[in-house]
Each structure stands twice: as C-alpha cells, then as structure tokens.
Amino acid sequence: MDLRDKEVMREALDYASWGLGVVWPNPSVGCVVRGVNGEIVGKGRTLSGGRPHAEKEALREAGEGARGGEVSVTLEPCNHEGESGSCVHALLEAGVRRVVVLLGDVDVRVRGGGVEALRRGGVEVEEVWKEDRSDDLVRDALRLNGGYILNRLEGRPLLSLKVATTLDGKMGLRGRGGVKITNEGAHEDVHRMRGCYDGILVGWGTVKLDDPLLTCRIEGESWRSPLVIVLDKEGSMGRLEGEELRLMEDLSVRGLVVLVGEGVEDEVVRRIEERGASVRVMRLGIRGGMRWRDIGKVLGREMGLTRVMVEGGRGVFTRMLNESSVDRLYWYRDGSLMGSKDGLDVWGGGSDDVWRWKVLKRRDWGSSDLVVLEEEDFDERLCGLYEEVWV
Numbered sequence: 001m002d003l004r005d006k007e008v009m010r011e012a013l014d015y016a017s018w019g020l021g022v023v024w025p026n027p028s029v030g031c032v033v034r035g036v037n038g039e040i041v042g043k044g045r046t047l048s049g050g051r052p053h054a055e056k057e058a059l060r061e062a063g064e065g066a067r068g069g070e071v072s073v074t075l076e077p078c079n080h081e082g083e084s085g086s087c088v089h090a091l092l093e094a095g096v097r098r099v100v101v102l103l104g105d106v107d108v109r110v111r112g113g114g115v116e117a118l119r120r121g122g123v124e125v126e127e128v129w130k131e132d133r134s135d136d137l138v139r140d141a142l143r144l145n146g147g148y149i150l151n152r153l154e155g156r157p158l159l160s161l162k163v164a165t166t167l168d169g170k171m172g173l174r175g176r177g178g179v180k181i182t183n184e185g186a187h188e189d190v191h192r193m194r195g196c197y198d199g200i201l202v203g204w205g206t207v208k209l210d211d212p213l214l215t216c217r218i219e220g221e222s223w224r225s226p227l228v229i230v231l232d233k234e235g236s237m238g239r240l241e242g243e244e245l246r247l248m249e250d251l252s253v254r255g256l257v258v259l260v261g262e263g264v265e266d267e268v269v270r271r272i273e274e275r276g277a278s279v280r281v282m283r284l285g286i287r288g289g290m291r292w293r294d295i296g297k298v299l300g301r302e303m304g305l306t307r308v309m310v311e312g313g314r315g316v317f318t319r320m321l322n323e324s325s326v327d328r329l330y331w332y333r334d335g336s337l338m339g340s341k342d343g344l345d346v347w348g349g350g351s352d353d354v355w356r357w358k359v360l361k362r363r364d365w366g367s368s369d370l371v372v373l374e375e376e377d378f379d380e381r382l383c384g385l386y387e388e389v390w391v
C-alpha cells in the first residue's frame with residue numbers, strides 16, 4: 001500500500017463505522033472505488049439490515065467509472081452467491097483492475113475464498129493484514145469488527161458495560177430509581193453511543209425502579225434504537241397487573257427480548273409474549289443466575305447480535321464482572337459527591353484480584369466526562385483469535 005492507498009483505506013474505514021449497530025448480523029464494511037486516473041468515483045458502505053453490501057453500493061455509484069480502476073475495501077469481498085449474487089462476481093463484472101483488502105473475512109463461507117476467486121478472475125489483490133499486522137489501519141479494522149469477529153469465532157457478541165457514577169463511585173441509591181448522575185452533554189452522548197450497538201441489556205431491577213426508555217434520542221436517528229434485552233430471571237414482567245413499561249413503547253421498531261430462568265410457568269411466559277416481547281428460557285447455574293457464557297451464546301450464536309451494551313443495574317454488573325465477561329467499559333463520571341450510606345457501588349465485590357483496563361478514549365462536557373476502557377489484553381486476545389483462522 002502506498003500513501004494514497006492508505007488515505008483511501010482510512011476513508012473506507014471511517015465510512016464503515018456508520019453501520020455499527022444497524023447492520024447485524026453482518027459486518028459493517030466500507031468500500032471506495034477509484035477510476036483509471038486515481039480519482040474517487042464511488043463510495044459505499046453496508047446498508048441497514050446488512051444489505052446491500054458495501055462493494056455493491058460503491059460499484060453502483062461508480063458505474064462505468066470502475067472499469068480498469070482500483071477498489072479499497074475494509075473486509076474481504078464475499079464469494080458465496082446469495083439472492084443477489086456475490087460481491088466478487090460484481091467486482092469481476094465491473095472490470096476492476098486491482099482490489100486492496102484490509103482484513104480477511106472470518107466467516108466460514110469466505111475465509112480467503114473471496115481473495116482467491118478475485119485472483120482467479122485476473123484481478124490484482126493486495127491483502128493488507130497479511131503484509132503488516134501491526135499497521136494502524138489493521139488494528140483499527142480489528143477493533144471496528146471486534147463484535148463481528150467474536151460472533152463468528154466465539155458465538156457471542158462484544159460485551160460492553162455502560163455506567164454513570166459520582167466522583168465517589170456511586171451509581172444510585174439503594175431501592176431508589178431514576179437518580180440523575182451526569183449532565184445533559186453526557187446524556188446526549190449515551191444516545192449516540194446506543195445507536196452504535198445492536199442491543200441494550202438491562203436487569204429487571206432497573207426496569208422496575210427506573211422505568212427506562214432505552215432508545216436513541218438523537219434527532220433523525222431514532223430508527224437506530226437498538227433491540228432491548230431484559231434479564232428477568234423470575235418472569236416478573238409477566239406478573240405485572242395493568243402497568244405499562246416505557247420500554248414497551250415503539251416495540252415494532254426495535255423489538256424486546258426477555259430472558260427468563262427455567263422454571264418460570266408457561267402462563268407467565270405467555271403473558272410476557274402477549275405484551276409484544278419474545279421470550280428465551282435460560283438455564284440457571286448453581287448460584288441461581290444465568291451464566292454470562294450462556295447469555296453470550298444466546299445473544300450471539302442464536303440471535304445474531306454482534307455488539308451488546310449492558311446498561312444496568314448493580315446486580316447485573318456484579319454478576320457480569322464476577323464472571324470476567326466485560327470486554328469494554330463506558331464510564332460516565334460526574335463531578336459530584338453522593339456521600340449517602342445508601343449509595344450503590346458499581347461492583348458488589350466477589351474478587352480480591354485487581355482487574356486492569358486500558359484507556360481507549362476520553363471526552364468531557366464540563367461537570368461530566370467519559371472514559372472508554374478496554375480489558376487490558378482484549379486487543380491481543382482478539383488478534384490471536386483472528387490469526388488462528390489463517391494458520
């Protein structure tokens with residue numbers, strides 16, 4: 001890759017980030033087509049719902065301008081013929097001369113087959129990740145596709161945890177809901193971040209005490225509101241008498257899945273379903289909880305989610321942290337002190353070990369700020385997982 005290739009690939013990668021949260025179960029891909037004179041003639045990204053693919057969108061925009069040109073794409077083009085034909089087929093038909101591929105696709109239906117088919121068709125192909133795995137573009141692409149890679153290789157989504165705390169680390173008051181912690185700037189950011197996740201998960205305690213909406217409330221972006229998943233071990237939602245929950249609003253747009261424990265009566269399950277939710281019955285472990293390994297499998301392998309944000313509350317966080325099941329943390333902090341002896345800590349304990357994280361990003365809005373952290377060896381684990389496919 002020369003300098004211009006790198007610039008164009010960066011543009012394709014930025015373009016790909018738009019699709020996070022709205023293209024699952026597919027990966028979010030970006031593609032840029034240059035004509036014979038090097039000018040950009042087409043750009044595309046995976047569209048909402050995962051189709052059409054980025055290559056098809058970029059080629060559609062480029063039209064005849066793609067003939068003899070070069071294509072930069074963030075993930076290996078697919079070579080399996082679906083309803084609308086493969087991307088390899090579309091690239092060959094468009095008559096492109098060269099394709100630069102940032103990452104190989106880990107999906108069992110592709111795994112190098114896309115690159116091979118292009119070469120067989122006479123196209124010059126450059127595989128960036130094979131040349132230099134420490135390249136910033138490769139690292140950023142792995143991070144962008146982290147949820148997709150985990151879904152395909154471990155059968156679970158990327159699991160992020162979002163929490164808001166005061167300076168003294170309190171996330172609320174015992175037995176009380178709706179305690180406002182951070183300022184408007186931080187709230188707006190939460191809505192933006194939600195739009196980049198396939199699903200939001202909360203515990204029944206939070207639903208009961210806070211009655212949250214859990215939508216993406218950014219002007220013109222409400223369609224990005226993710227699927228809501230409620231962890232409701234005892235099926236309490238099916239025992240409500242007449243009360244309406246705010247997260248039941250707009251179910252036709254975003255959907256609601258309730259995870260109940262085995263043993264919840266069929267009648268209770270039926271009442272939850274009557275409210276418009278779909279129900280999954282989960283096995284309970286020895287301590288009476290659903291194991292995060294099982295939750296991950298249901299969300300990833302069975303439902304196809306690639307990125308899930310866990311938004312509360314303390315009981316859910318505690319079990320999740322005790323089972324080392326958090327990949328990424330979004331920690332919104334406010335410059336306030338709560339002091340109350342009823343203040344809730346984020347983690348109810350359970351381990352004497354110190355769990356280390358590295359900072360990915362910081363932002364601030366005056367009295368509130370955000371630190372995004374990633375589990376210390378997440379990067380290495382993800383790269384290792386990815387590379388195993390190719391050895």
Ligand SMILES: NC(=O)c1ccc[n+]([C@@H]2O[C@H](COP(=O)([O-])OP(=O)(O)OC[C@H]3O[C@@H](n4cnc5c(N)ncnc54)[C@H](OP(=O)(O)O)[C@@H]3O)[C@@H](O)[C@H]2O)c1
Nearest residue numbers: 163164171172177203205206233289290312313314315316
């Ligand atoms: N500041 C923030 O960011 C934030 C965000 C959300 C909520 N909150 C606050 O947090 C409080 C609510 O927390 P909470 O602990 O009462 O409610 P919660 O965590 O939303 O839900 C707790 C319930 O979920 C169950 N549960 C959790 N993990 C489970 C698992 N893996 N398997 C099966 N069941 C599981 C718990 O059962 P067990 O008891 O058996 O574990 C308990 O019945 C409220 O005050 C709310 O305002 C703050």
